[in-house]
Amino acid sequence: MADHVAAQAGESEHGHPRHELSAYARRVYAIRDILLEKGILTGEEIQAQIEYIEARTPANGARLVARAWVDPEFKKRLLADPKAACSEMGIDATSLNEFVVLENTEKVRHLVVCTLCSCYPRPILGRPPDWYKSFNYRARAVNDPRGVMREFGNDVPDAVEIRVHDSTADMRYLVLPVRPKGTESLSEEELQKLVVRDSLIGVVDPLPAVPEQGV
Amino acid sequence: MSGAAGKFRPGDRVRVRTDDRPGHVRTPSYVRGKIGWVERAYGDFLNPESLGHGGDGLPKKTLYLVGFHQGEVWGEYKPWGRDRLFVDIYEHWLDPA
Amino acid sequence: MPRGHHDLGGTPAGPIDRTEHQLDDWEILADAVNQALGAKGIRRTDELRRAREQMDSDLYRRLSYYERWIASLETILIEKKLLTKEEVDRKVAELAAKWGEP
Incomplete structure (x- = not known):
């Protein structure tokens, strides 16, 4: 689930949220993209965190x-x-x-x-x-x-x-x-x-x- | 959670300080000024009051599990019986009582 | 002394809403970006807590859980000069154009 959220928006269809977002929700996509562009984070690092937490139950x-x-x-x-x-x-x-x-x-x-x-x-x-x-x-x-x-x-x-x-x-x-x-x-x-x-x-x-x- | 080098020992009676200090603190207001006992010394940890403002958390602070009788914290208006409340509190928020 | 809006223990409160919601993608993303920055030592959990403690009290109460995370994350990233509010505003507009706004 949600393996697409780490991908950079615009890189593929997957960066696109499914429905209407609040102003704050929009900002997290923007923050993510800026952090990726500046090389502060990589998509793999974000993805690794998604997998990490979803493996914990x-x-x-x-x-x-x-x-x-x-x-x-x-x-x-x-x-x-x-x-x-x-x-x-x-x-x-x-x-x-x-x-x-x-x-x-x-x-x-x-x-x-x-x-x-x-x-x-x-x-x-x-x-x-x-x-x-x-x-x-x-x-x-x-x-x-x-x-x-x-x-x-x-x-x-x-x-x-x-x-x-x-x-x-x-x-x-x-x-x-x-x-x-x-x-x-x-x-x-x-x-x-x-x-x-x-x-x-x-x-x-x-x-x-x-x-x-x-x- | 190793060596408990702090100044309090399990069983010591303590009163939580009522300091009004600015910035990030992890001592809930409901417990300030209340008297309890040291249940357990957890060891030394980075100080969140420094970490919260970009500091390095040093010097470390001894952390204690402090127990309170519910009646002491909230008053006797409820039949609390033996119910207790435990809060993790750093040494610089505790005075001997 | 004034009690912080986050310092909730013992304050008057009603019944607990036990409804649970499936996390939305943006919430999963907020969680993961946050953790990834923590894992790299770029931000400390106590800094984010402090940012949430300092935010406008009405906003703290109004926002959902992950909205508060996002707001505090932006504050800390700006504070650390890793990005600016204007950059985020610009990127939000760019993404809106790309995603097709009404």
Whole structure:
């Protein structure tokens, strides 16, 4: 997808945007062309960034979590040195500044936000969802975490402590959710499917185990 | 995230400074003046207040994970229970409390 | 002290819109140009943040996410004398002519 946006406008049909653009959207094509003309960037460098970010998806986070659920030793390593644990799983975390994994328990739920901008572990999970970048999430996650989680359908009991992390600096946070009950017989691959993106941010729990349906 | 050479240790009580300094800072206003504790020392990092204005980020600043009780930050008007809030704060924004 | 328009934690806010949109090509381009410049050490993330913090507050609130990125990127590139606003204006007009404006 989008392999054409790196190409210089006018070089081919591909430089042409598909439909009406806002004034700011137009300016990024102009800025791109000027940077290319001046040799500050190359089309290959831009293309490489598109491919880099599109190769990052929440599936990486799901793989880390599912492995941690089935392998307690891996879980220890993931919590102690998340970047090393990523590299063990073939997940490239080298461009992350610092990476911290927050372990949920039956008694504790973590929620990650960036109130000042929208910091997110992009090198692992890819681009953040729109709601994560929204002003309302950035405003409310710190002083109304329970209300926010309830909006996502996650009613956290009063007895469970909520720990909100505002990622204001170089640390990037990933939540290690609690393994759902009744998933003892599931394979690592099946477990990965339960680890939805939003559970890695902490706003929801993973999907529940789906009981086998008689067909 | 290696050697934590800063002046605070995990468990130390700290108060976030209320400095009104111009330019790019990464200490949210909601936490300024609030008292919390050092949960973890993350090590030394380039100073964003310098990087944001074209500087080299040096000298590096020690970064801490600072914990707060929600009631301390927002007041007791909500039944916060044990809920906590954690913010990454650079050493020059913290005083002993 | 005045709170910056970006400093949103704890400010009054309504429900969270959970609608997600498929990124448009210009948003993908804005993201990639930005990252490519970062990878080459031409701009720092904190500079872009600072430019967004300093922009007009109404504009900050009105623009979409990647529009804010583009605005801050242009500011920083101008500041670093890598291009000028006039060059960008001229190129916008050139592209409009090429793409066929109404």
